[in-house]
Amino acid sequence: MSKERKKVIYGFSMFLAFMAVCTLIAKGIYTSGLARVTMGKVQSLNISHKITGLGSVVAGQEYGVYVIEGLRVHTIFVKVGDSVKAGEALFQVKEEDLEQMLSEKEQLLKQIKAQLTDYNIGQQKEKGNRQKQVTRIQQDYDSLIREQDIQIKQRQIELEIAKQNLKRQEELASVSGGNGANTDMYQLAVNQATIALEAAILNKEEAVKNWSRSMEDAKNEAEWNGETAQRINLNQQITQLEEECEELRELRQAEGIVYAKEAGTIISSQILIGERTMDTACMLYAKESDKVMVEVTLTSQDMEFISIGDIVTLSYKSRDGESKHIEAPVDFIENYQDFGVARFLLSEADKISIGQLVDVEYVSKSELYSIVIPKYALHKGEMGDFYVYVVEEQEGILGMENRIRETMVTVLEENYQFAAIQSEFLTKDSVIVMNSNKDITENDIVRIVE
Amino acid sequence: MRQQKGKRKYLLRLLVYPIIVLLGVCFILPIIFLLSGSITDNIEWQERMTALLMDTKGYIEWRWIPDYPTGEHFKRLLFYTPAFMKLFWNSIKIVGLILVGQLLVGVPGAWGFTAFRFRGRQMLFTLYIILMLLPFQVTMLSKYLVLKEFTLINTHAAVILPAVFSTFPVFLMYRSFTAIPKELLEAARIDGAGEIKTFLFVGLPLAQGGIMAAMVVSFLEAWNMIEEPLAFLQDKALWPLSLYLPEIDIAQAGFSCAASLITLIVSLFVFAIFRDSLEQGILASALKG
Numbered sequence: 026m027s028k029e030r031k032k033v034i035y036g037f038s039m040f041l042a043f044m045a046v047c048t049l050i051a052k053g054i055y056t057s058g059l060a061r062v063t064m065g066k067v068q069s070l071n072i073s074h075k076i077t078g079l080g081s082v083v084a085g086q087e088y089g090v091y092v093i094e095g096l097r098v099h100t101i102f103v104k105v106g107d108s109v110k111a112g113e114a115l116f117q118v119k120e121e122d123l124e125q126m127l128s129e130k131e132q133l134l135k136q137i138k139a140q141l142t143d144y145n146i147g148q149q150k151e152k153g154n155r156q157k158q159v160t161r162i163q164q165d166y167d168s169l170i171r172e173q174d175i176q177i178k179q180r181q182i183e184l185e186i187a188k189q190n191l192k193r194q195e196e197l198a199s200v201s202g203g204n205g206a207n208t209d210m211y212q213l214a215v216n217q218a219t220i221a222l223e224a225a226i227l228n229k230e231e232a233v234k235n236w237s238r239s240m241e242d243a244k245n246e247a248e249w250n251g252e253t254a255q256r257i258n259l260n261q262q263i264t265q266l267e268e269e270c271e272e273l274r275e276l277r278q279a280e281g282i283v284y285a286k287e288a289g290t291i292i293s294s295q296i297l298i299g300e301r302t303m304d305t306a307c308m309l310y311a312k313e314s315d316k317v318m319v320e321v322t323l324t325s326q327d328m329e330f331i332s333i334g335d336i337v338t339l340s341y342k343s344r345d346g347e348s349k350h351i352e353a354p355v356d357f358i359e360n361y362q363d364f365g366v367a368r369f370l371l372s373e374a375d376k377i378s379i380g381q382l383v384d385v386e387y388v389s390k391s392e393l394y395s396i397v398i399p400k401y402a403l404h405k406g407e408m409g410d411f412y413v414y415v416v417e418e419q420e421g422i423l424g425m426e427n428r429i430r431e432t433m434v435t436v437l438e439e440n441y442q443f444a445a446i447q448s449e450f451l452t453k454d455s456v457i458v459m460n461s462n463k464d465i466t467e468n469d470i471v472r473i474v475e
Numbered sequence: 476m477r478q479q480k481g482k483r484k485y486l487l488r489l490l491v492y493p494i495i496v497l498l499g500v501c502f503i504l505p506i507i508f509l510l511s512g513s514i515t516d517n518i519e520w521q522e523r524m525t526a527l528l529m530d531t532k533g534y535i536e537w538r539w540i541p542d543y544p545t546g547e548h549f550k551r552l553l554f555y556t557p558a559f560m561k562l563f564w565n566s567i568k569i570v571g572l573i574l575v576g577q578l579l580v581g582v583p584g585a586w587g588f589t590a591f592r593f594r595g596r597q598m599l600f601t602l603y604i605i606l607m608l609l610p611f612q613v614t615m616l617s618k619y620l621v622l623k624e625f626t627l628i629n630t631h632a633a634v635i636l637p638a639v640f641s642t643f644p645v646f647l648m649y650r651s652f653t654a655i656p657k658e659l660l661e662a663a664r665i666d667g668a669g670e671i672k673t674f675l676f677v678g679l680p681l682a683q684g685g686i687m688a689a690m691v692v693s694f695l696e697a698w699n700m701i702e703e704p705l706a707f708l709q710d711k712a713l714w715p716l717s718l719y720l721p722e723i724d725i726a727q728a729g730f731s732c733a734a735s736l737i738t739l740i741v742s743l744f745v746f747a748i749f750r751d752s753l754e755q756g757i758l759a760s761a762l763k764g
Binding site: 027030033034036037040041044047048050051052054055420421422423424425 | 553554555556557558559560561562563564567710711712714719740741744745747748751
């Protein structure tokens with residue numbers, strides 16, 4: 026073999042070796058560029074929704090402490106959250122204000138009472154006038170009836186005369202055998218008289234009807250002895266002022282101090298020292314004897330899974346300092362636009378205080394879904410549609426390749442961890458891409474790692 | 476007289492040499508084009524070949540030395556295209572096995588036709604020649620049916636086995652074996668050499684050039700074959716390199732040139748290694764013929 030040929034063979038060997046190295050490098054680069062995906066089988070699961078929230082204890086029923094509007098607050102003896110006993114001082118109003126308001130109200134009461142007296146006298150006079158009116162209508166009626174009766178009587182006489190004339194004419198006609206033309210004339214006169222009589226009777230009936238209406242109205246007006254709106258108003262003002270005066274007198278007697286009527290917990294205070302009382306409750310308190318409620322605000326998404334009667338777990342520290350976990354049913358639900366409020370009634374036995382914070386937890390379980398996947402394996406498209414990645418084995422130049430395919434799915438239910446899906450291309454035995462170390466898209470070739 | 480002869484020869488050379496050089500340049504131009512194209516970057520390709528690549532009106536403009544030479548296409552081909560490598564080694568495997576097969580089957584076959592006289596030999600050899608003359612398109616269906624019957628479709632064997640039993644190299648090698656003087660073979664037999672020894676120690680060394688020539692021709696045929704793999708191999712993973720080139724998009728012209736060059740290198744090496752044998756073999760066959 027010539028030296029030159031040896032060199033060429035050596036060169037060819039080197040070329041093949043170089044190509045082998047390049048093959049390894051190219052494969053290495055290609056493989057390292059492939060996304061590594063882990064596959065997983067879909068599961069049959071219930072989708073559970075764990076709802077948690079921090080609630081607070083509120084009064085089951087609130088009671089208000091009211092005083093007359095406009096009194097200036099002098100001292101407040103309690104604060105929100107304080108438990109008070111019956112008869113315990115809550116706050117004090119300024120006595121000068123109290124005195125001034127009392128005298129003003131008493132003065133006003135006197136004025137209104139005087140107004141009422143004037144009004145009553147006026148009403149009495151009015152009533153006399155209306156009675157006179159009734160008498161006049163009655164007299165008018167009597168004369169009208171008399172007149173109508175005379176009219177009827179006259180028509181009756183005219184009819185009687187016409188009938189007698191007709192009869193006489195008929196007798197004359199039968200005796201003399203005269204013609205019937207004269208008889209017809211008399212018959213016509215009888216008919217006219219009959220019509221005139223009927224018209225007179227109708228006139229009377231019409232007059233009686235009209236009079237009856239006028240009479241009834243007048244009598245009603247005259248006999249009406251009820252309350253007018255003005256009188257009612259005056260009476261109400263008087264009653265209210267009397268009550269207010271009475272209340273102010275009692276307050277004056279108590280030296281302006283407002284006391285708790287029943288034992289309970291102050292849950293809200295609407296008054297400030299130096300400011301005047303409003304027409305609303307000055308303080309709100311919950312009675313000790315009443316039930317308390319845990320109130321928790323939840324997102325509207327959470328609210329979809331909770332309903333009245335569902336049993337939730339409440340965790341809190343009791344008044345004894347003991348950690349308690351109790352189960353309570355949802356008693357009330359209120360839904361708003363973006364959130365909702367759930368309330369659970371508790372009893373005194375639960376040893377919980379108003380204002381205390383409570384951990385609320387609820388787990389709801391859905392029906393059993395046949396295709397459930399982890400949430401991270403579910404992807405959302407730009408149009409809001411959902412899809413999962415499946416791997417399709419495909420013959421390529423490099424042999425069997427795992428090619429990514431997007432499979433559109435419908436999400437039936439989901440929680441923070443799992444999603445129940447439905448697709449005509451997936452069954453309960455389907456295997457889908459669970460994780461990938463890189464972003465993958467349709468048609469990407471990937472490497473499956475166990 | 477001698478001076479006149481010398482002058483005539485000189486004039487003849489003056490006339491012939493430019494023609495030979497011109498022809499040589501024409502033959503080598505495609506390779507220079509490939510070399511130039513493989514180091515031209517895509518932007519330059521687009522600028523110069525828009526009319527060709529985009530199928531629009533205009534003229535293409537070609538520069539043998541690019542303004543911005545790049546090795547990007549080779550880098551991409553060698554380090555970022557494992558598919559090319561896969562097909563390269565497929566080709567090496569297919570061609571290697573075909574050549575080995577032809578050596579094992581074709582060489583003894585050709586020797587048989589040369590060394591033995593048996594009934595029907597002439598007819599069989601004529602059949603060989605007829606089969607050699609038949610184009611692939613004619614035998615494709617029958618080959619397909621046979622390969623399918625043997626469940627060899629979509630395997631490398633579907634391409635390798637028909638080539639191993641190809642008649643063309645047998646014909647070529649037969650011509651080489653017939654060039655060996657019969658007296659030489661008879662002398663070997665008289666000296667006590669059996670048929671196998673005669674074949675191995677006399678026939679093979681003397682017909683080496685023809686065998687090598689047949690192998691080189693077979694290599695080129697196998698390295699460039701397109702129809703057979705396209706017909707019998709469905710999986711792209713089994714394809715030889717000759718089918719990779721048509722897969723390259725025309726928009727990747729530079730990359731395509733680089734791939735063509737790498738494909739060409741193997742043929743060049745084979746030619747360089749067996750050039751002498753090829754010349755000798757063809758010469759021997761021609762002389763005998």
